Amino acid sequence: MNKPKVTLAVTGLNNTDNPGPGVPVIRSVRESEAFDLTVIGLAYETLEPGIYMHNIVDKVYQVPYPSEGSGDLIKRLEYIQEREKIDVLIPNFDAELYTFMKSSARLAEMGIKTFLPTIEQFEERHKSELPAFGKKHGVNVPKSKSILKHSDIEKIRDDFEYPVMVKGKFYDAYLAYNKEQVRMYYNKISAKWGLPVIIQEFIKGTEVNVVALGDGKGNTIGAVPMRKQYITDKGKAWGGITLDNKEMLDLTHKIISSTNWRGGMELELIKTNKNELYIIEINPRIPAWVYLAVGAGQNLPEAMVRLALGETVKPFDKYQIGRMFVRYSYDLLIDLKDFEKLSTTGKL
Template identity: 60%
Template structure:
């Protein structure tokens, strides 16, 4: 049977030292067995490497930052849609997810499908709501408290024992070892991201990550756990290994079943000394290390596209253990004229 060809828009082409998931997602789509693809890159900045990777990305358009508002984003996507007739868009940046979730009905009317968490799922898993999330779904999370005033730090930190994590509402976190450091972190993070600040109990242990895909009805379509082998200065995985842990998989299926999660996600977990898994964070999108999942037999981006298009997708039942990924960097040669083109016309 002839394979269909889909046109798919992908964001986060920043394959740099703190990489976005765009390029690995595109690699996965290019290896899809059920369809062929034409890839439309959607970029924010003109030096995102993916713009220039023509063997992976067929054409790139710049899109406005989420801070410009959904009206402008929609207007730009309408223009792009006139040229490209995209079937699916896979947004991969945290900061843009809200806009794409909000635009979902309008995109659908334009013929563009997405497969994203519902607004409620997106809201529930926010860092500030993690405690309630854990209670609601009976998933162990680290003790934490959202505070609006620095005076509260001392009380909480003394309850938790040092060190503690000081986290921003949306981004930023630092581990602090005494009250002075906590105050500095409180000021630094609150000046950037506002209040509240979250003080979280520090969980000692080994970090595990899971990427997966929920169909929105409570079924687990895919789930692959990974342990980071090597971590960069800024905490990103430089190498990681697929692991087999029934407990982790059980926990993931439980998470999907209870939340009826729709779309791709990544769970960040800590295994403490007692061997319990504590949920640290839920990222409502595909992670940058997604290619490991593809490499061990679960092509999550392919399945996500099929779900977005309303196709029946059989859950992945297994994956091969004992494979690892090692990231490397690569210096690409780029003609200045290409940089000129994306910079001045917003297209390449």
């Protein structure tokens, strides 16, 4: 049987010690037997490792950061689209999602399909909005407060007990035991990710995560819970294991159903000693550890491509419990010609 030809564009090829999900997303879709797949990598930097993985990407184009203006990014995508006829685009960075969501109609006109959350879904799960989210959807969240200026740090004691978590709006999280440490992290985070900086109540317990996919109609297409077994100094999973945890799955189903979540999602949760689950973050995209879910029997990136193509996807009803992953680093040798070509022409 002839498989349908699908051209998939993916960002997040930065498979570093703080990995973007691009490479595992591509690896997952490549394992699908449903498509005759061509993969176009979209890279922001010339040394994103995925660019040079020729078994992962077929071609790579450099694209401008969304922070340089969405107009430039769209113009670049129009140029790429004329040449590559992209069917589906999976953006993988929190910081770029807003631009792609805002531009989804324009992308659709160009023939590029996406399967992203709505702006409303994206906005309401922001770290700074978590207390309101918890109240609206009836789920446990830590007390949080956004701060915009140094003088707010003095007032933290009015609302929180130390230690507190200090978080950037997109990335980075630090545990601070006093206001001096908050000040230090505030400066570090705001210089990198801008304002607000979020102060969050520290919930003691074990960090557990769920990768999930919602169909936008309230149904959960798939969900796999995991515990990080080895965490890097950047807080990233270097090893993990799938769990048999009904409470985590029930919470995921509840959130997806209550928000009508559309697209990939990573729930970051803390399980307390009393077995209560607190949502500390909802990431509106597939996480970098998604390949664990694929290995456990749920190819969520493939399902996402099929949803983007307008297919009906039957929800997964099981996964392998106790499936593990461990990351590794690998020195990829690169031909200078490849680096030169990408640096000078923006294409490889």
